[in-house]
Structure formats: structure tokens, C-alpha cells
Amino acid sequence: MNTIRRCLAAMLYAVCALLALGQAHAQEHIIKFATIATDGSTWLNVLREYDAAIRKESGGRMGFKIYAGGVQGEDKDVMRKIRLGQLHSAGVTGVGLGDVSPKLRILDSPFLFNNYQEVDYFHSVFDAELDQDVRQNGYVLLGWAEVGFVYVFTNTPVRTVSDMDGVKMWMWEGDAIAEASFRALGINPIPLSVVDVLTSLQTGLINGAYTSPLAALVLSWNTRVKYMMSVPLADAAGGVVVSKKKFDTLPPDCQEILLRNGKKYLGDLTRKSREENAAAVETMKKNGLQVIDVNSEKTIREFVATGKSARQSLVGKLYDQAFLDRVEKTVADYRAKHGGSK
Secondary structure, X not given: OHHHHHHXXXXXXXXXXXXXXXXXXXXXXXXXXXXXXXXXXXXXXHHHHHHHHHXXXXXXXXXXXXXXXXXXXXXXXXXXXXXXXXXXXXEEEHHHHHHHOHHHHHHHOOOOOXXXXXXXXXXXXHHHHHHHHHHHOOEEEEEXXXXXXXXXEEOOOOOOOHHHOOOOEEEEOOOHHHHHHHHHOOOOOEEEOHHHHHHHHHHOOOOEEEEOHHHHHHOOHHHHOOEEEOXXXXXXXXXXXXXXXXXXXXXXXXXXXXXXXHHHHHXXXXXXXXXXXXXXXXXXXXXXXXXXOOOOHHHHHHHHHHHHHXXXXXXXXXXXXXXXXXXXXXXXXXXXXXOOOO
């Protein structure tokens, strides 16, 4: 009987040891990740799919610890915490990407792209270069997570550049691209945190804002504006990055799993985001939002000229002249080959 008890005890000890080893093994590579996206959003749903995939493929050795809904702050706060080692990874907009590498802000520049085909072509040409730039600055790009084309939402109709005069336009605090864009349009924007926009629209501190249709709907900004200009201001970039310091601690197989799945799931997210942005416009129109059509070629050329002026004003601050020239030539060459004008 004593022998049986000893055997059972030894087996129980072995099982407990294996469970403890498995738990320790499962906690080996936890990536602390933050985003302003909220639970229930497509963004978070896809990210959780990404997390499930890397946990499964790594045998439980690697996974994200997700801080959603902006609990770790906005882009600037999150990037600061990554630099301090308090976080490892983040899903950020162009503002956060600019903190990684100022050069990436070219993606958010005003009136550069006509459509998503041009955006995709840009990525096919420049992604290798941008990825290398990100790594040189201490991060690894796990994938692009595009916010989508952003539009100007106002409480007075805007059809021309001159109609912008008098609009009390919000600007994301610290966003150099937005500031340059609106100054080129003759506006002195009002810098505010994203979380203050809805209240500021309600109180009249501002009467104009810019964002993607989906974000306008999710954040309820559409309930405090009447009009949306049909010509998009810019295609807002987004992406998921991880500190290179953290990435380099991962075994080679985990690095490969993280990168491969990042490309897959974040690519899916971009496609879904484009579809949801289109659907959001129709929803807002049904709820009373008026889309102001800008059909005049002369007016469109005027808007495009302000975009070129804004981009030029940032040479030496975010990127050099040679890079800007290559970007603009790449878009122009694609447009000449495939049709379209600006």
C-alpha cells in the first residue's frame, strides 16, 4: 500500500511539475500591446484573431497582453511607454508612426492619393525602404493597419478652398501633417486631444473635424456635424509596431510567426476597414449627414495645390526633398499609366 501511495504521490508531483512548466513556458514571451481601439470593434476582433494565431503556432510560448480602449493613452503616450520599456508594441495611427520614423508621415499627406489602388501601389514601391527605416529607429513593423481616407466634417458647407475660411477646425494636438495641411488651406487649426473633440463640437469651440467615416460614426462625431466634403483630405495610415529590443528577445521561429501573421491579419484588417468606411458613409447619409460634392476641376486643382504646398513645407522636418520628389513622381507615373488626374 505504501508503495502505491509513493507511486501516486510521485505521479501527482510529476503532473504538477509539468503543469507548472507549461504555465511558465506559456508566459515566456508576452508582448504588452496598447491601442485606442475599443473592444467589439473590427480592429480589436482582428487583433484577437492575430493573438490566437501566434499563441497556437508558438505552442503557447508567445502572445499579446492587450490594453484596449486607450487605457494606456493616445499614440504619443503609448510610444513614450514603449521607449521606457513599460509596453512593447502598439497599434497606432500616422501620428504614432511619425514618432517611430518622421518619414512615414508622407502617407498622411493631404491630397496625395486619389484612390486605394494608388495607395497600394505606393506600398509596393516603398514598403521595403520604410520597413528598413523603422528598424533603424528601433522598431519592427508587423504590418500596416490603414485607417482609410479621411474627410472634412463641418457645420457649414465646404465646396471650395475659400469656404474653409472661418471654419474652427480641430487639429490632433502635436500632428505636424494636420497643422501644415490646414495652414496651407488658410486655417489656424485648434489643437485638441482626440477625446475632447466630441465635447468641443457640442460646445462650439470647434465646428469642423477630420477623420475617417467609420471613426466619425464610432466616435459619434457625425451627430454634431452636418456636412462632409466629398473630396478626401488624405489617406490616414496606421500600423502595428513592436520595439526591436523586444523583438530581438524572441526565438527565430517566434519572430517568423509574428511577422507572417502580422502581414496576414493586418492585411485583412485594412481590407475590412475599407469596406466599413464605405458602409459608414451610407449610414451617416441615412441619418441626415449631407455630402457636399466637389465637382469643379478648378476647385480640385486648388485643393491639390494646397496639398503640394503642405508637403513642401515639411521638407527638412519630416523628410528630405529627394524622398518627396520620388514619392510624388511614383504617384504621378502610376496615375499617368492607369488614368486619373490631379
